[in-house]
Amino acid sequence: MRPAILPSRHRAALAAAALLTLALAACSPQDDGDSSAASSPSGSASGTTAGACSPGGLATRTAGKFTVGTDNPAYDPWFVDDKPSNGKGYESAVAYAVAKQLGYTGDQVVWQKVPFNSAFSPGAKNFDVDINQVSITPERRKTVDFSPGYYDVRQAVVAPKGSKIAGARSLADLKNAKLGAQVGTTSLDVIDDLVKPTKQPAVFQRNDLAVAALKNGQVDGIVVDLPTAFYVTGAQVPDAKVIGQFSTTGTTPEQFGMVLDKGSKLTPCVSQAVTALRKDGTLAALEKKWLSDAVNAPVLK
Amino acid sequence: MTVQDGPERGGGDVTAPAPPAAARDLGGGTTSAPDEYRPSARRVARERYRRTRTRRAFAVATASTLATAAVLYALIVNSPGWDRTRQTFFDAHYARISLHPILHGLWLNLRLLAVCGAVVLVAGLLMALLRTLRGPVFFPVRALATAYVDFFRGLPLIICILLCVFGIPALRLTGVTNNPVLLGAFALCLTYTAYVAEVFRAGIESVHPSQRAAARSLGLSNAQAMRYVVLPQAVRRVVPPLLNDLVSLQKDTGLVSIGGAVDAVYAAQIIASRDFNYTPYVIAGLIFVAITIPMTRFTDWVAARMNRRQSQGGAV
Secondary structure (H helix, E strand, O other), rough: OOOOOOOOOOOHHHHHHHHHHHHHHHHOOOOOOOOOOOOOOOOOOOOOOHOOOOOOOOOOOOOEEEEEOOOOOOOOOOOOOOHHHHOOHHHHHHHHHHHHOOOHHHHHHEEEEOHHHHOOOOOOOOEEEEEOOOOOOOOOOHOOEEEEOEEEEEEEEEOOOOOOOOOOHHHHHOOOOOEEOOOHHHHHHHHHHOOOOOOOEEEOOOOHHHHHHHHHHOOOOOEEEEEHHHHHHHHHOOOEEEEEEEEOOOOOOOOEEEEEEOOOOOHHHHHHHHHHHHHHHHHHHHHHHHHOOOOOOOEEE | OOOOOOEEEOOOOOOOOOOOHHHHHHOOOOOOEEOOOOOOOOHHHHHHHHHHHHHHHHHHHHHHHHHHHHHHHHHHOOOOOHHHHHHHOOOHHHHHHHHHHHHHHHHHHHHHHHHHHHHHHHHHHHHHHHHHHOOHHHHHHHHHHHHHHHHHOOOOHHHOOOOOOHHHHOOOOOOOOOOHHHHHHHHHHHHHHHHHHHHHHHHHOOHHHHHHHHHHHHOOOOOOOHHHHHHHHHHOOOHHHHHHHHHHHHHHHHHHHHHHOOOOHHHHHHHHHHOOOOOOHHHHHHHHHHHHHHHHHHHHHHHHHHHHHHHHHHOO
């Protein structure tokens, strides 16, 4: 005689099994089709010819739209008034130029707030390209794709006029200074690898915190890229000055590049666009327009 | 798992001194000799049955755990993004290079935890005592303490730290440090003192009024009653929530990195954002968990010891 109703223990086990199955089904992998090319070497136009970059018809996240990510707040002089969509500021202008090169009109460009940390997370990206003063390094290439560089970066030291390093002429003069930089920037690498100060550098989450510490005298000086340095001394801390810039380390000059998902189908087309803009002088013109303040500063050897 | 009632005995000729009558098993057993105890057949059967049930429960639990683990493992490893996830989160090379900077940063966390923890415990207890003072004359003290607790419990810690680290130096006061670590520690103490004060106050108010009344009737003053009767019981009761706050403080010490100091998590972030690899975060997280577990066990042990003493009527 089988009991008509299962003993409660068995029912509980069945229910648990059913629940587990449901839970697993709910979080079972959804292949969204963007991981197939995970292993294609970045930057190589893998079989993509110029013809494949049909104007305005790329395989973007949203068809017919070109989604560009940047961090919030977006800082001068790369953006103006914290509004990436106004086309003002060097990076905003470059983004619109690249979009135009790819056949997208200005109103087809969608801006997306992308914190620096999530620009390189391995999950699905919510942008087509991310433009956020990200320096290109071989280590980073393992995780994301980069466009060719759209700006050659030089790092500079900013210090208050009364600071003890205000008269620094060489790297040795910075040895005993308390320097600060933003996390995730090559400015920090410059301090660690080039200056090698005796005091541990202060590392800030955002540039405005670094500037606040500079104003308070909590650091002797901060290291930022040259355009930012001139913006800091021009608009944020009038009584500070650009002490000098660092000579480029290594063989390749440091460059900012646009970030794309690893193996993104757009990488070849975006790369072509950036290269074309560099060749026809658009980038140089935009640089002159938006970053013309970044004149030269003495080089610290 | 079931608990065996009594020592296991072999089902055979075990000779043992007869237990006292009170402790004699009453399972309907017959004793063959007055000086020899033989478990009854019924008892042997019962114990055997219990053993098999225990074994079976253990086997089922093991099997279901293994099955769950296998399913989860298969799910994760076969997910389309697993290869990239593994490279980004579990990379031996980055684990190696990040370990030293993280441990170096952890030293800052631990120093902050020790100093802030001590300050917070003392200040929190003091604040709780101020809030529980009796008598109308102390109203302003009570009101101020209450206002302090309300304000700093409500103020988000990150804002408190920002205001302390960047706001206090902006005042340019002479003799006040502008060291971001000290200012950050000050902010931590402000916020956590408010939390801990509430924990202590809850403990104090949970002691039954009769305790105080009895102490007073024995001739102890209000202060003595608080010191010798109420507080020992109150503190013992709030050890677990205090540990909660201490663990929470341990993790929040990292927030002083807003001022530029490098703690364990920040050291991980520096490497992660330099090379676009998340492995350092995983390492830092595991290290924090590894620190918290012994701390929890230790406090459990302290609480258990306190309870033992209390139930034995020993010295409080």
